[in-house]
Amino acid sequence: GAGVSQTPSNKVTEKGKYVELRCDPISGHTALYWYRQSLGQGPEFLIYFQGTGAADDSGLPNDRFFAVRPEGSVSTLKIQRTERGDSAVYLCASSPTSGQGAGEQYFGPGTRLTVT
Amino acid sequence: GNSVTQMEGPVTLSEEAFLTINCTYTATGYPSLFWYVQYPGEGLQLLLKATKADDKGSNKGFEATYRKETTSFHLEKGSVQVSDSAVYFCARLSSSYDKVIFGPGTSLSVIP
Numbered sequence: 743g744a745g746v747s748q749t750p751s752n753k754v755t756e757k758g759k760y761v762e763l764r765c766d767p768i769s770g771h772t773a774l775y776w777y778r779q780s781l782g783q784g785p786e787f788l789i790y791f792q793g794t795g796a797a798d799d800s801g802l803p804n805d806r807f808f809a810v811r812p813e814g815s816v817s818t819l820k821i822q823r824t825e826r827g828d829s830a831v832y833l834c835a836s837s838p839t840s841g842q843g844a845g846e847q848y849f850g851p852g853t854r855l856t857v858t
Numbered sequence: 859g860n861s862v863t864q865m866e867g868p869v870t871l872s873e874e875a876f877l878t879i880n881c882t883y884t885a886t887g888y889p890s891l892f893w894y895v896q897y898p899g900e901g902l903q904l905l906l907k908a909t910k911a912d913d914k915g916s917n918k919g920f921e922a923t924y925r926k927e928t929t930s931f932h933l934e935k936g937s938v939q940v941s942d943s944a945v946y947f948c949a950r951l952s953s954s955y956d957k958v959i960f961g962p963g964t965s966l967s968v969i970p
Contacts, residue, residue: 745901782963848904850901
């Protein structure tokens with residue numbers, strides 16, 4: 743009964759570099775979410791996948807951020823030309839359903855991204 | 859707007875004290891409401907939920923009642939333990955059912 747896993751757990755990169763963050767959801771969960779959590783704040787929504795498609799990407803801060811889920815399971819969040827303000831913990835969550843059941847989300851441990 | 863507000867921390871209590879963490883929300887309609895908890899070094903996990911007005915969610919001795927009149931979902935526990943030390947997030951489901959909107963979190967420390 744594996745939970746949501748995320749890799750890497752920590753990533754340190756230099757300003758301007760490209761990074762990829764991976765999320766492996768709970769098997770069978772059709773909905774997958776990415777959030778970003780800055781220190782002392784609650785998670786902020788980035789993007790939501792239902793199956794392979796991005797159903798809502800309204801939380802992505804700008805076009806440097808992109809996410810894919812090509813086979814409806816694993817998802818990758820990609821950040822181009824990283825900036826120091828991108829430093830945060832990136833959380834992935836999955837849910838077995840959408841709709842009213844969508845709030846019962848199962849979170850991974852997060853990837854702590856530090857841009858130097 | 860669509861937001862969740864909760865009392866600022868940090869909150870420090872002695873073991874066996876009564877806990878209340880206030881939470882209010884703004885939304886169109888009556889969204890599902892949640893309390894998530896983040897223990898030190900661990901990921902976020904759902905503590906309890908309520909899906910409609912007057913519902914009471916409960917788990918691990920914690921309770922919260924969905925009050926539509928006051929748009930509130932306050933978290934309570936009658937007797938806290940040291941192991942309850944964590945950050946607690948109030949949250950609601952978005953009106954489009956596609957994301958959870960979190961409050962800023964309230965840090966709780968329980969001392970022996």
